[in-house]
Every structure is written in structure tokens, then in C-alpha cells.
Amino acid sequence: xxxxxxxxxxxxxxxxxxxxxxxxxxxxxxxxxxxxxxxxxxxxxxxxxxxxxxxxxxxxxxxxxxxxxxxxxxxxxxxxxxxxxxxxxxxxxxxxxxxxxxxxxxxxxxxxxxxxxxxxxxxxxxxxxxxxxxxxxxxxxxxxxxxxxxxxxxxxxxxxxxxxxxxxxxxxxxxxxxxxxxxxxxxxxxxxxxxxxxxxxxxxxx
Amino acid sequence: xxxxxxxxxxxxxxxxxxxxxxxxxxxxxxxxxxxxxxxxxxxxxxxxxxxxxxxxxxxxxxxxxxxxxxxxxxxxxxxxxxxxxxxxxxxxxxxxxxxxxxxxxxxxxxxxxxxxxxxxxxxxxxxxxxxxxxxxxxxxxxxxxxxxxxxxxxxxxxxxxxxxxxxx
Numbered sequence: 001x002x003x004x005x006x007x008x009x010x011x012x013x014x015x016x017x018x019x020x021x022x023x024x025x026x027x028x029x030x031x032x033x034x035x036x037x038x039x040x041x042x043x044x045x046x047x048x049x050x051x052x053x054x055x056x057x058x059x060x061x062x063x064x065x066x067x068x069x070x071x072x073x074x075x076x077x078x079x080x081x082x083x084x085x086x087x088x089x090x091x092x093x094x095x096x097x098x099x100x101x102x103x104x105x106x107x108x109x110x111x112x113x114x115x116x117x118x119x120x121x122x123x124x125x126x127x128x129x130x131x132x133x134x135x136x137x138x139x140x141x142x143x144x145x146x147x148x149x150x151x152x153x154x155x156x157x158x159x160x161x162x163x164x165x166x167x168x169x170x171x172x173x174x175x176x177x178x179x180x181x182x183x184x185x186x187x188x189x190x191x192x193x194x195x196x197x198x199x200x201x202x203x204x205x206x
Numbered sequence: 207x208x209x210x211x212x213x214x215x216x217x218x219x220x221x222x223x224x225x226x227x228x229x230x231x232x233x234x235x236x237x238x239x240x241x242x243x244x245x246x247x248x249x250x251x252x253x254x255x256x257x258x259x260x261x262x263x264x265x266x267x268x269x270x271x272x273x274x275x276x277x278x279x280x281x282x283x284x285x286x287x288x289x290x291x292x293x294x295x296x297x298x299x300x301x302x303x304x305x306x307x308x309x310x311x312x313x314x315x316x317x318x319x320x321x322x323x324x325x326x327x328x329x330x331x332x333x334x335x336x337x338x339x340x341x342x343x344x345x346x347x348x349x350x351x352x353x354x355x356x357x358x359x360x361x362x363x364x365x366x367x368x369x370x371x372x373x374x
Contacts, residue, residue, distance in 0.1 A: 159367055162366050163359050166366075171351065174335070178336045180302050183337060186336070190347075191316075198296075198320055198340070199320055199321075202320065204344065205344060
């Protein structure tokens with residue numbers, strides 16, 4: 001029960017009291033036609049009113065009113081307390097729910113950002129790995145080609161040098177072993193093969 | 207050179223190079239002078255006999271001439287002088303010093319095939335291995351074993367390549 005209701009009850013009590021008094025007064029002043037009777041009645045009414053509404057009756061009314069007021073106040077206080085408790089509990093529940101939701105949302109966002117960062121890192125690592133793999137393949141291929149070319153170069157140098165070495169060795173080995181007289185036939189064969197050129201040169205020179 | 211078609215003189219094969227011809231020419235001139243002096247000398251005066259080499263003997267023998275006959279001497283002097291001045295000289299290098307017999311055999315072929323009065327000047331070139339090099343007035347011929355190896359080099363390289371491929 002709130003203060004408005006309390007005021008309403010007090011107002012109704014006051015209205016009842018006022019109507020009672022008015023009724024009493026009206027009854028007292030209602031026999032105006034017979035003044036004497038009325039006057040007697042009035043004075044009697046007034047005495048009765050005084051007789052009814054004496055100090056004890058007023059005190060009793062005050063006590064009852066006080067008790068009723070206290071009762072009303074107590075009930076309203078209790079209602080107010082209950083309402084406050086209910087409101088407080090509802091507020092606590094509301095705050096709890098709101099905070100929980102907020103925290104859940106924030107944690108979800110944090111988890112999502114962590115997952116995104118993780119995914120980005122994984123993608124970056126994968127890309128780097130792919131690039132490294134491609135580079136490794138390219139370098140392997142280049143290395144294989146270079147090795148092949150180098151092998152060919154070495155082989156060519158070896159073959160060229162080996163030919164010169166063999167020539168030099170044979171010349172050195174047999175050069176001074178062949179008697180000049182044994183070479184005569186070989187020399188004459190060469191001279192015979194180039195005879196015409198020699199003769200022509202001598203004729204031209206002459 | 208002017209060849210006397212009536213009597214073509216022969217240059218002995220022992221006369222190989224221009225130095226030999228020069229020596230022979232000097233001998234002929236000395237002999238000719240001596241014999242001329244001998245004709246007009248005082249009887250009983252001493253004269254020193256000129257020495258002649260085997261070249262002279264071979265020259266006279268090959269051409270069947272008499273050195274005591276002045277005409278023969280004159281012809282020989284003229285002939286040798288012509289040879290000295292005009293005969294073609296072939297410079298040939300070998301890996302060793304040629305023996306006289308070798309030189310004569312070579313000169314025999316040269317005079318038979320190239321020119322009847324060809325002279326040969328020999329040189330030494332050990333790096334050629336075997337064979338010879340021939341230099342004429344304006345040409346150079348390499349008949350050496352070294353040059354032959356160079357010409358056959360591709361064959362050797364091919365053989366080495368085959369051996370290398372098979373070894374792999």
C-alpha cells in the first residue's frame with residue numbers, strides 16, 4: 001500500500017467524521033419548526049453530542065486512527081520493503097544478465113579476433129612456405145643446370161687438354177727416338193704430295 | 207739459269223748447300239789461278255799446290271771434265287758461279303742434325319723432282335718431333351709429326367670422348 005492509498009483512507013475517515021458531524025448537526029438543526037422543541041432538542045443534541053463525543057471517545061478515535069494509521073504505514077512500509085527487495089533482486093538479476101551477456105559478447109569477440117589472427121598467421125606461414133618451396137625448386141633447377149654446364153665445361157677442358165697432353169707426350173716420348181734416316185721415307189712422301197706447290201713456288205720466285 | 211743444252215753440267219749430290227757451292231767456287235778459282243800462274247812461272251820456281259776437296263773430284267768426275275783444260279775450268283767456274291747466284295735454296299728443318307748420307311739422299315730427290323740444281327739448307331728444330339719443315343722463297347710447308355698430330359687432333363678428341371662416355 002502506498003502513500004496515495006493511505007491518504008485516501010485518511011481522507012475517507014475524515015469525510016466520514018465530517019459527515020457524521022454534519023448529520024448530527026443537521027439532526028440537531030432539522031426541527032426548526034418547533035423551536036422550543038427544537039431548542040430543547042438542539043440543546044439536548046448538543047448535550048448528546050457532547051455526551052457521545054466526549055474526551056474518551058475522541059481519545060478512542062484518535063487511538064484507533066493512530067493505530068489504523070500505523071497499520072497502514074506499516075503495511076505500506078512492508079509493501080515498500082517488498083517492492084524494494086523485488087526491485088533490488090530484479091535489478092541484480094538484470095545487472096547479472098547484462099554483465100554476463102556483455103562479457104560473453106566481449107569474450108566471443110576476443111576469441112574471434114584471436115582466431116582471425118591465428119588464421120592470418122597460418123595463411124602467412126603457408127604463403128611463406130609455398131614461396132620458399134618455389135624458390136627452392138627454382139634454385140634446385142638452376143643448380144642442376146649450372147652443374148650440368150660446369151660438368152660439360154670441365155669435360156671439354158679435359159678432352160682438349162688431354163689431347164694436347166697426349167700429343168706432347170708422344171712427341172716427347174718418340175721425338176728423339178726416331179732416327180732421322182728412318183724418317184726419310186715419311187719426309188719424301190710429304191714432299192712428293194706437295195711437289196707441285198714447291199715447284200710452282202720456285203718458278204714464281206725465279 | 208742458262209742451261210747449256212749441248213752440255214748440261216751436273217751438280218754432284220755431295221754439294222748440298224750454298225756453303226758447299228761457295229767452297230767449290232773458291233777452290234775452282236784458286237785452281238784456275240794456280241794453273242794460270244803455273245803456265246807463266248819461271249821454270250824451277252816453287253809453287254804451292256792448291257788443295258782440292260772431294261767436291262771438286264766429284265764435280266769433275268760427274269761431268270767428265272779435266273781441270274787441267276782451261277776451257278773446262280772456265281765452264282766449271284761459270285757453272286758453279288751461276289749455281290751460287292741463281293740456284294733455288296730450300297730451307298729444311300729437322301728434329302736432329304741430318305747425316306751427310308741423309309742430306310744427299312734428300313738432295314738427290316730434290317734435284318730429280320724439283321730442280322736439277324736445288325740446294326738444301328738444313329736447320330734444327332727439336333720440337334717438331336719427327337718429319338721436317340720446308341721454307342721456300344715465299345711459302346712455308348710443315349711436314350712435321352707435330353703438325354700431323356694437330357691435323358688428327360679431332361680424331362684423338364673423338365676417341366677420348368668415346369672413352370669418357372663409355373667410362374660414365
